[in-house]
Amino acid sequence: MHNQELPLIFEISKEGRIGYSLPEKDVPEVELAELIPSEYIRTEDAALPEVSELDIMRHYTALSKRNHGVDSGFYPLGSCTMKYNPKVNEVVARIPGFAHIHPLQDERTIQGSMELMYDLQQQLKEITGMDEVTLQPAAGAHGEWTGLMMIRAYHEANGDTLRTKVIIPDSAHGTNPASASVAGFETITVKSNEFGLVDIDDLKKVVGPDTAALMLTNPNTLGLFEENIVEMAEIVHAAGGKLYYDGANLNAVLSKARPGDMGFDVVHLNLHKTFTGPHGGGGPGSGPVGVKKDLLPFLPTPVLTKTDNGYTFDYNRPQSIGRVKPFYGNFGINVRAYTYIRTMGPDGLKQVTENAVLNANYMMRRLAPFYDLPYDRHCKHEFVISGRRQKKLGVRTLDIAKRLLDFGFHPPTIYFPLNVEECMMIEPTETESKETLDSFINVMIQIAKEAEETPEVVQEAPHTTVIKRLDETQAARKPILRYQKA
Amino acid sequence: MTFRYLPMTEQDKKEMLDAIGVTSVEELFSDIPESVRFNGRLQIKEAKSETALLKELTNLAKKNADVKSYTSFLGAGVYDHYIPSIVDAVLSRSEFYTAYTPYQPEISQGELQAIFEFQSMICELTGMDVANSSMYDGGTALAEAGLLAAAQTKRKKVLISETVHPEYKQVVDTYGKGQGIEVIQIPHKNGMTDITALTEMMDDSIAAVIVQYPNFFGQIESLKELEPIIHEHKSLFIVSSNPVALGILTPPGALGADIVTGDAQPFGIPQSFGGPHCGFFAVTNKLMRKIPGRLVGQTSDEDGKRGFVLTLQAREQHIRRDKATSNICSNQALNALAASVAMTALGKQGIKEMAIANIQKANYAKQLLKQKGFEIVFDGPSFNEFVVKTKQPMKEIANHLLEQGIIAGFDLQRVYPELNNHMLVCVTEIRTKEEIDQFVEEMGAYHA
Numbered sequence: 001m002h003n004q005e006l007p008l009i010f011e012i013s014k015e016g017r018i019g020y021s022l023p024e025k026d027v028p029e030v031e032l033a034e035l036i037p038s039e040y041i042r043t044e045d046a047a048l049p050e051v052s053e054l055d056i057m058r059h060y061t062a063l064s065k066r067n068h069g070v071d072s073g074f075y076p077l078g079s080c081t082m083k084y085n086p087k088v089n090e091v092v093a094r095i096p097g098f099a100h101i102h103p104l105q106d107e108r109t110i111q112g113s114m115e116l117m118y119d120l121q122q123q124l125k126e127i128t129g130m131d132e133v134t135l136q137p138a139a140g141a142h143g144e145w146t147g148l149m150m151i152r153a154y155h156e157a158n159g160d161t162l163r164t165k166v167i168i169p170d171s172a173h174g175t176n177p178a179s180a181s182v183a184g185f186e187t188i189t190v191k192s193n194e195f196g197l198v199d200i201d202d203l204k205k206v207v208g209p210d211t212a213a214l215m216l217t218n219p220n221t222l223g224l225f226e227e228n229i230v231e232m233a234e235i236v237h238a239a240g241g242k243l244y245y246d247g248a249n250l251n252a253v254l255s256k257a258r259p260g261d262m263g264f265d266v267v268h269l270n271l272h273k274t275f276t277g278p279h280g281g282g283g284p285g286s287g288p289v290g291v292k293k294d295l296l297p298f299l300p301t302p303v304l305t306k307t308d309n310g311y312t313f314d315y316n317r318p319q320s321i322g323r324v325k326p327f328y329g330n331f332g333i334n335v336r337a338y339t340y341i342r343t344m345g346p347d348g349l350k351q352v353t354e355n356a357v358l359n360a361n362y363m364m365r366r367l368a369p370f371y372d373l374p375y376d377r378h379c380k381h382e383f384v385i386s387g388r389r390q391k392k393l394g395v396r397t398l399d400i401a402k403r404l405l406d407f408g409f410h411p412p413t414i415y416f417p418l419n420v421e422e423c424m425m426i427e428p429t430e431t432e433s434k435e436t437l438d439s440f441i442n443v444m445i446q447i448a449k450e451a452e453e454t455p456e457v458v459q460e461a462p463h464t465t466v467i468k469r470l471d472e473t474q475a476a477r478k479p480i481l482r483y484q485k486a
Numbered sequence: 487m488t489f490r491y492l493p494m495t496e497q498d499k500k501e502m503l504d505a506i507g508v509t510s511v512e513e514l515f516s517d518i519p520e521s522v523r524f525n526g527r528l529q530i531k532e533a534k535s536e537t538a539l540l541k542e543l544t545n546l547a548k549k550n551a552d553v554k555s556y557t558s559f560l561g562a563g564v565y566d567h568y569i570p571s572i573v574d575a576v577l578s579r580s581e582f583y584t585a586y587t588p589y590q591p592e593i594s595q596g597e598l599q600a601i602f603e604f605q606s607m608i609c610e611l612t613g614m615d616v617a618n619s620s621m622y623d624g625g626t627a628l629a630e631a632g633l634l635a636a637a638q639t640k641r642k643k644v645l646i647s648e649t650v651h652p653e654y655k656q657v658v659d660t661y662g663k664g665q666g667i668e669v670i671q672i673p674h675k676n677g678m679t680d681i682t683a684l685t686e687m688m689d690d691s692i693a694a695v696i697v698q699y700p701n702f703f704g705q706i707e708s709l710k711e712l713e714p715i716i717h718e719h720k721s722l723f724i725v726s727s728n729p730v731a732l733g734i735l736t737p738p739g740a741l742g743a744d745i746v747t748g749d750a751q752p753f754g755i756p757q758s759f760g761g762p763h764c765g766f767f768a769v770t771n772k773l774m775r776k777i778p779g780r781l782v783g784q785t786s787d788e789d790g791k792r793g794f795v796l797t798l799q800a801r802e803q804h805i806r807r808d809k810a811t812s813n814i815c816s817n818q819a820l821n822a823l824a825a826s827v828a829m830t831a832l833g834k835q836g837i838k839e840m841a842i843a844n845i846q847k848a849n850y851a852k853q854l855l856k857q858k859g860f861e862i863v864f865d866g867p868s869f870n871e872f873v874v875k876t877k878q879p880m881k882e883i884a885n886h887l888l889e890q891g892i893i894a895g896f897d898l899q900r901v902y903p904e905l906n907n908h909m910l911v912c913v914t915e916i917r918t919k920e921e922i923d924q925f926v927e928e929m930g931a932y933h934a
Contacts, residue, residue, distance in 0.1 A: 005792050006595070009603050009830055020836040022568060025843060026919040027850035032842060035849055036867045040706055042736050046610040050833045053572055060576040060600070060827065067596030069584030077586060084491055085584050088536050093758075094574075096554045097547025103760030104562055104896055105551065106884060112549030113759050123530045138622035138761065141803070141813045149664055178803035178813035182633070183664045187808045225517045255528050256515055262522045280820030281597045282587040282619070282780065284762030300660070322663065323656035326563065326625035327760025339543065345533030348489050354511045355494045361514055362502040378514045405592055413589075416804075433493040434502065465592040468787040475785035475797040479774065481616050482606040 009059050010483045013049040019056050066466055068410050074436050078382045078413035078425025079221055081251050081273035089336035098335050103327040107312055114311035118304055120338045128267050129260025130290030135329040136300045143268030143287030144179035149321045150298040151213050151242045163212040169198050171417040176215045185212055192419055196222040196375040203235055211241035219252045219380035221417040233263030250274045252380035255350035265292045275337035286333035300324040355430035356381040363428055366441045370448040374420050382427035384420050395451040395458045397422040403461035407443045557921045561871050561912025562896040563651045565752045568916055570831040573754035573824050583820055591795045598794035601782045604826040611732040612746040613739025614768035619780040620822040621765030624749030625654040628726045629661035630778045630812055631745040635694030635722040636667050644694050647672045647679040649701035652901040677703040677864025685715050694722040700731050703864050704871025713742035731869045733837035745769050754828030755821050764821035778812030843915035844870035851913045851922045858930040871912045880909055883932050890928050
């Protein structure tokens with residue numbers, strides 16, 4: 001039963017069944033044709049499913065059982081910070097005064113939300129060491145683009161129109177160059193050195209009068225702290241460029257080092273990672289951006305301000321890059337992040353980072369005898385290992401990932417960063433217990449042994465999931481992207 | 487100090503430090519240069535217990551006037567609709583909300599199938615061939631449509647109707663700036679896109695024309711008349727639409743639209759002070775490989791069993807880097823799920839019934855206001871919104887209504903300076919006759 005195909009909701013549809021209870025039709029009705037010319041009316045109904053309420057609940061419950069979340073089991077997906085999603089956050093986000101308010105209401109009737117947003121900005125300013133924060137961007141990528149647009153506006157305001165290039169390390173996530181490109185920049189790659197850090201000599205080579213910014217994740221995607229950050233900041237600033245901090249890995253440095261103190265001019269955060277807004281199966285997230293003083297005029301509109309008469313949205317920002325999103329950001333996610341920060345406080349956040357880093361180093365050291373460790377030094381909140389050794393035995397990193405599924409674990413991020421062969425990027429987070437880490441480690445050791453002794457067990461994995469490996473080539477070659485009635 | 491989300495005990499810590507071969511956690515941070523080390527204590531608010539925090543935040547929320555306690559006639563892009571209870575029941579399944587992007591299809595079939603169904607439903611409503619797995623919201627989806635059109639046509643000008651949501655227009659502008667795309671406004675005439683003006687503005691340098699359906703004033707644009715004017719110049723026709731209206735209106739796909747975007751917020755998603763909502767993005771087959779964002783496709787496993795995967799990823803940022811069609815990584819999966827559940831609950835009959843109820847109730851309010859002597863401005867065919875002119879300043883009326891427990895419609899002067907004393911009234915299926923009567927009564931009382 002559990003391995004059978006699950007019908008699409010359309011396939012269990014039966015004419016005449018309903019799953020809704022619309023409000024009473026209590027107003028006198030007029031012939032529709034009198035209100036809307038017939039040429040505007042559909043000739044064919046939208047074929048949405050016709051099912052009862054129980055049908056719907058069973059369908060989605062069955063689907064949920066085919067989905068692995070953090071609540072289902074360990075989820076060490078590197079750079080995604082799959083930590084526990086506190087339930088109180090969900091409760092707070094659903095309070096009617098937060099969930100059911102309209103963004104365009106009179107400001108006097110939304111002071112509670114504005115106060116929460118303002119206070120969240122204050123907390124984030126302190127955590128990042130920046131001068132101001134906007135909560136507008138909807139996600140990390142959106143924050144990157146917003147931040148880069150501000151950097152662009154800053155240079156343009158200085159008459160510095162030739163700064164068209166953004167420097168990005170080869171270990172960076174693909175979003176960085178994509179965001180730079182959408183913001184109208186050209187990207188230049190700076191190489192990593194043998195220690196997994198940005199190659200300073202190469203940075204000196206690529207930096208110049210055309211440099212708009214250097215985008216950096218610190219710790220980087222290898223989980224390593226860019227210890228030359230001060231020198232890098234000096235090089236970029238001396239050339240007239242700005243320093244952009246990708247906050248994907250902020251969980252590694254809470255209360256230990258602040259981007260603002262490291263010399264960064266613009267920072268984006270991923271509240272759905274570091275600050276427990278749930279990942280939701282791929283979103284919604286929230287990607288606030290923090291800036292230093294000289295970028296203040298360019299913040300997207302509106303800017304939330306505190307006055308003697310309460311909070312207000314300031315739209316009069318002549319140098320602003322403009323609006324990046326309708327309304328005021330993903331408020332519902334910001335409420336969750338705020339609840340988390342208020343739950344943890346300064347000591348809690350410090351402990352979060354310490355435990356995340358300790359967990360990662362512990363796993364790295366325990367796995368080191370069995371997998372190649374390309375960078376043998378303390379990691380931060382995540383680390384990479386390489387499946388090079390196993391590849392020689394005919395077992396690829398993809399196979400190892402699939403084998404992990406048989407044990408109820410979500411695999412690490414694989415084949416990323418691109419500069420490590422057969423890469424596995426592991427981020428345990430601080431919310432996992434030593435027992436969970438140990439059981440994952442033991443399974444990884446077992447898989448390493450299987451690669452030597454019974455490689456086919458790994459190569460043919462997974463063995464226990466509802467479905468086996470799927471044909472992705474077929475999916476891309478002959479795309480079927482929607483249900484169509486046979 | 488201990489925290490309920492942090493399971494590490496002192497003993498765990500000791501054992502782990504031993505295994506690593508260090509004596510303190512501090513040593514693990516030795517790679518952070520002293521000059522940038524944060525050695526203080528963060529000056530943020532102290533931790534609070536669950537009970538105390540809930541109490542504080544519940545009180546904070548009380549400073550807001552929520553639309554469950556007040557009667558709202560405010561729409562303008564965010565709507566108060568029927569949310570079936572089952573939506574939150576499904577959304578609360580933490581297998582969905584604590585998962586991430588379905589990178590491992592074998593253990594993510596639930597999410598993947600749900601999104602595949604979402605894509606299918608959006609195609610049904612919009613009349614388009616392909617829909618993606620969702621975007622941040624209607625505004626950014628529309629902006630991405632502008633970028634797609636510019637890339638596809640290799641042209642750098644986008645025309646946007648003045649009747650498109652003003653905040654959406656601003657977002658399109660900002661995105662355009664990044665790509666050096668000029669965004670030019672088409673004026674409105676009687677609250678509809680001015681077709682004569684559009685015809686004059688059209689030429690072969692126009693990448694796309696953007697209209698909204700129904701438009702910001704609630705009126706239903708004639709897509710049929712617009713289409714040939716746009717396609718004559720091989721420009722793309724982009725329609726931002728309200729998906730509830732598409733339950734009854736001819737879908738843009740049937741009227742020649744190339745890209746249809748919008749926000750699925752009306753389907754089971756709370757207003758939540760403007761976000762998170764759920765953008766949707768649908769295109770013709772021709773543009774399938776240019777669509778931004780995640781796409782879920784059907785395929786089969788080694789045993790021939792049907793399954794779903796993320797597909798056509800060669801378009802995306804993690805593969806294409808600076809050559810990607812968009813920088814979007816995520817989608818609004820959880821809200822797409824909410825919308826799917828709501829669309830499923832409504833189903834084929836309910837969506838139509840709901841759309842008609844919006845038209846009927848809004849019309850009832852419109853007629854009552856007319857009887858009270860109000861001028862209904864732009865009195866063309868409309869969906870669930872219309873514009874009413876008031877004698878007194880909107881602010882005063884809104885204050886008066888608020889005292890009666892009513893949230894007024896949108897003050898159009900906020901974005902259209904020439905429309906002072908104009909209110910954009912929204913009446914959805916959720917407003918009762920009694921509420922509408924009271925609203926009109928209070929409006930009338932103030933009008934006299």
